Structures are given as structure tokens and as C-alpha cells.
Amino acid sequence: MAATGEAPSESRHYIVQRVREALAHDGRTNELDLTVSVNGDKVFITGTVPTTERRDAIGVVAREVLPDHEVHNHVTLYETAEPTDGEDLS
Amino acid sequence: MIRLAAVADIHFGADSSGMLRAQFEDLTHHADMLLVAGDLTKCGHAHLEDAGVTVLEGETTTVDVDGARVGVAGTKGFGGGFAGASGTDFGEPEMKAFVRHTMALAEGLEHGLRSLEGCDVRVALLHYSPVRDTLAGERAEIFPFLGSYLLAEAIDHAGADLALHGHAHAGVEKGVTPGGVLVRNVAQPVIKHAYNVYTFEPSRSLAADAHA
Numbered sequence: 329m330a331a332t333g334e335a336p337s338e339s340r341h342y343i344v345q346r347v348r349e350a351l352a353h354d355g356r357t358n359e360l361d362l363t364v365s366v367n368g369d370k371v372f373i374t375g376t377v378p379t380t381e382r383r384d385a386i387g388v389v390a391r392e393v394l395p396d397h398e399v400h401n402h403v404t405l406y407e408t409a410e411p412t413d414g415e416d417l418s
Numbered sequence: 419m420i421r422l423a424a425v426a427d428i429h430f431g432a433d434s435s436g437m438l439r440a441q442f443e444d445l446t447h448h449a450d451m452l453l454v455a456g457d458l459t460k461c462g463h464a465h466l467e468d469a470g471v472t473v474l475e476g477e478t479t480t481v482d483v484d485g486a487r488v489g490v491a492g493t494k495g496f497g498g499g500f501a502g503a504s505g506t507d508f509g510e511p512e513m514k515a516f517v518r519h520t521m522a523l524a525e526g527l528e529h530g531l532r533s534l535e536g537c538d539v540r541v542a543l544l545h546y547s548p549v550r551d552t553l554a555g556e557r558a559e560i561f562p563f564l565g566s567y568l569l570a571e572a573i574d575h576a577g578a579d580l581a582l583h584g585h586a587h588a589g590v591e592k593g594v595t596p597g598g599v600l601v602r603n604v605a606q607p608v609i610k611h612a613y614n615v616y617t618f619e620p621s622r623s624l625a626a627d628a629h630a
């Protein structure tokens with residue numbers, strides 16, 4: 329029997345890509361290096377960004393794309409410690 | 419001593435204004451120059467030159483540090499993959515265009531590094547990675563989007579003391595080209611500092627050359 333192309337619910341593969349595309353293109357985020365995983369109705373996002381504003385925007389954008397999912401925004405902030413003495417390469 | 423500060427992938431936007439001001443105001447205590455290996459902002463580099471930044475896309479610059487000459491050859495670089503698993507300049511035009519873009523930039527880099535022969539320290543400043551080493555932690559499927567062996571080949575042919583890159587946020591800091599040139603991935607999420615500092619003792623390396 330031929331497949332109809334209509335899955336009962338969108339495959340998690342496509343959901344992952346839909347969120348990643350939105351996070352890359354949306355001006356509030358423009359983040360290309362986040363990891364998105366979907367488990368049932370839960371979505372987990374990990375990665376690091378420079379600011380709390382951007383981290384929070386990631387959750388907002390993901391929830392807009394997937395209002396029916398429970399979005400867990402586990403994105404962390406860049407650590408920007410003072411530099412150490414340096415590595416001697418000579 | 420020559421002290422090079424380096425960082426990449428800060429991805430600053432309007433939301434990051436002033437965030438690293440303290441660390442960068444302090445820069446001259448730690449380093450003689452700052453090298454940024456791409457992705458300084460998330461929205462292009464339109465205003466960089468107005469702000470006194472030298473943009474090196476296929477270009478070189480030399481900086482005098484206490485009488486020692488530091489030469490920097492820069493290019494964004496591009497993807498294509500690594501030896502044994504890379505794109506080829508053959509077949510469909512879009513694939514050729516992809517690989518040829520990397521080839522052209524690698525060629526420019528080799529030319530730039532050669533023009534810096536005679537400098538005490540020569541640095542290749544890239545965004546894309548020249549080696550796989552520093553991609554450890556990234557998914558292998560995306561390696562061809564993270565760098566190309568053509569960049570390492572250019573560096574090895576022309577010679578350099580250090581190759582800096584970013585782009586691989588989930589990678590690791592340290593690697594080496596097949597020809598033995600040190601590679602450092604200074605993507606901010608990798609180094610976890612405002613910048614890393616790499617030092618060279620030019621007199622010591624010149625003395626070593628004289629002995630060899």
C-alpha cells in the first residue's frame with residue numbers, strides 16, 4: 329500500500345529542523361549553533377549564547393513555533409573570565 | 419615576548435552592548451594585539467573599519483612588537499571537509515562553486531603567508547577550521563560545513579607559526595596541521611574566557627633556528 333504522506337503527527341526530525349530554522353532566522357535570536365532535541369511533547373534546547381536577553385528569546389521563539397510542546401530552554405551563557413597568563417608557543 | 423590575544427564567535431548583537439567592556443579595556447595589560455577569528459557580531463562587519471579594526475579577508479598585515487615583526491594573513495576560509503571525506507571540484511555546478519570558493523580562499527591564504535616570509539612570527543587567521551582535531555565534540559556529519567583540509571594544505575605549504583580559527587562552538591581548543599603547524603580554535607564557547615593569550619619568544623626561536 330502506498331504511503332499517503334500524512335503522518336498522524338509530525339515526525340520529531342522535522343520538528344527539530346523547524347525549531348532550528350526559526351532560531352537561525354528570527355531576528356531576536358539569529359542563533360545557528362543550538363542543539364534541539366524532541367522527546368514526545370517535550371522540546372529541549374541546549375547551547376551557549378552571550379546574553380540573558382538572547383537566551384530568553386530562544387525560549388520565546390521556540391514556544392511560538394511549537395505552542396503544543398513543552399519547551400525546556402537549557403541554554404547557558406558564555407563564560408567570559410579574565411584571560412590566564414597565556415600559552416607559550418615559541 | 420610577543421603576546422597575541424585571540425577570540426572568535428562572540429556573536430554580539432545590540433543586546434550585548436558593553437558586556438565585555440571591562441575585559442577589553444584591560445587588554446593592553448595582557449596582550450600586544452587582539453586577533454578576532456570571525457563572528458564578532460551576529461549581523462555583519464559593516465562598521466568594523468570605522469572603529470579602527472583591520473579586516474583581513476584575503477589580506478595581510480604586519481605589526482611591530484618591540485622590534486619583532488608579527489605577520490597576520492587572514493581569510494574567512496570555507497567548508498568542504500577533510501582528507502578522505504571531502505567535497506570535490508567535479509560534477510554539478512553548485513558543488514563545484516562550493517569547493518572552488520574554498521580553493522580560492524586557500525590559495526589567497528597561501529599567497530598571503532608567503533608574502534610574510536621574514537616575519538618573526540606568522541599567523542594564519544581563519545574562521546573555518548583547517549583541521550579535524552579542533553572539531554572533536556562536533557557531530558561528524560557537519561564537519562564539511564566547519565572547515566576544509568585545503569586550508570591546512572595552504573598553511574603547510576607556505577609555513578606559519580600558528581593557525582587560529584573559530585566557528586566550531588562545540589569543538590576543542592588544540593590541534594595541529596598534518597605539516598606540524600599549531601592550530602587553536604578560539605571560539606568563545608570553547609575557550610570560555612574573554613580571549614586567550616598565546617605568547618612567542620622570537621629571540622629564542624631565532625636562536626633555535628641558528629643552532630639547527
Ligand SMILES: [Mn+2]
Nearest residue numbers: 427429457585
Ligand atoms: Mn560562530
